[in-house]
């Protein structure tokens with residue numbers, strides 16, 4: 275049986291190991307994780323979700339505090355339309371995140387940035403333009419446009435000097451979405467360099483409705499491959515969502531895919547940005563502990579572990595400090611839900627909001643544990659310590675397991691002694 279290493283992902287002139295670690299915001303797909311993928315010859319993603327929070331934490335900037343102070347007067351107002359992002363700060367933070375990552379890059383692979391368009395930031399077009407242009411300025415190898423893809427997004431950076439040289443890709447969940455994008459984009463004479471086809475088992479937001487379980491990644495990939503062939507369009511197709519072993523990946527490669535995008539298995543690596551105690555929650559999760567719900571204010575279904583502390587929490591919206599999900603009119607569905615509950619429970623100090631969550635605050639604090647459907651299998655990918663905890667993996671171990679394993683097997687790590695306190 276073949277191994278994933280028998281295939282290569284051709285990205286323009288560059289030949290890569292066909293493993294792409296998908297973007298995981300907020301800073302779950304950390305620079306360290308992305309850099310490991312690049313070092314090993316694949317593609318890693320950082321994410322620009324809540325980038326100012328990320329640079330504050332990683333590089334000791336003070337963007338969040340400054341924005342909070344500037345809009346403090348608005349905290350109790352339902353109307354968040356005045357809470358705007360300073361585009362200069364946004365550019366600076368994005369450049370810092372990307373530059374500092376790229377400065378550490380080694381090896382033959384690439385580092386891309388995941389830009390979710392649903393982060394509308396009270397000014398969807400201008401903020402997205404700044405996010406993409408700044409990442410290109412700072413030397414990112416490629417940009418993957420995700421969650422909420424707009425048909426005209428490439429055009430926002432068509433004047434950038436790197437527009438035709440950097441890799442630009444999109445994530446779609448249907449042939450129709452791809453067709454619409456290519457049609458709208460045709461004026462630019464610039465095809466995407468790759469298309470990630472994300473199926474219903476992925477982590478994060480889903481490009482499906484609550485009927486996600488009726489869809490099947492292999493069927494969508496087959497449709498897209500057949501259509502591209504009929505149209506004589508040579509765009510690498512990269513399936514994502516529920517590809518758990520090297521053999522799962524090989525099956526897609528044999529269908530004609532160019533690579534695979536994977537994420538869940540890397541959530542329990544040392545390099546992943548989740549706090550270590552939360553990585554244990556991912557290991558522990560059983561199948562019945564995972565749900566797809568509609569609490570994301572973006573309007574997309576999202577998959578998460580049911581015991582995520584952010585579910586049902588009624589924290590006051592913090593758009594003055596964050597505000598990444600404010601739409602072009604300064605609205606966020608959580609703000610609406612929160613105010614409804616406050617009005618319905620006068621005098622109650624700590625209300626609960628069940629239908630939506632304050633995704634900015636909770637993703638920032640790692641209190642929404644978004645995950646892929648196959649998270650429940652993570653416990654079978656490692657060894658257990660005597661105290662019952664699961665041994666974290668190295669990103670290299672997981673990457674190489676995808677690359678070299680056969681027969682649907684997962685290679686367990688060498689057991690390590692638990693660090694003991696004297």
Ligand SMILES: Cc1cc2nc3c(=O)[nH]c(=O)nc-3n(C[C@H](O)[C@H](O)[C@H](O)COP(=O)(O)O)c2cc1C
Pocket residue numbers: 295296297298299300302321323388390420421445472475476477478479514515516517535536537538539541644645646647648
């Ligand atoms: C914890 C987590 C966070 C994610 N966050 C994002 C994100 O911010 N943007 C995005 O486009 N996809 C996101 N995804 C989706 C992944 O990039 C990837 O396409 C998908 O999860 C692959 O399926 P797998 O997790 O079954 O391997 C996330 C996935 C996980 C597990």
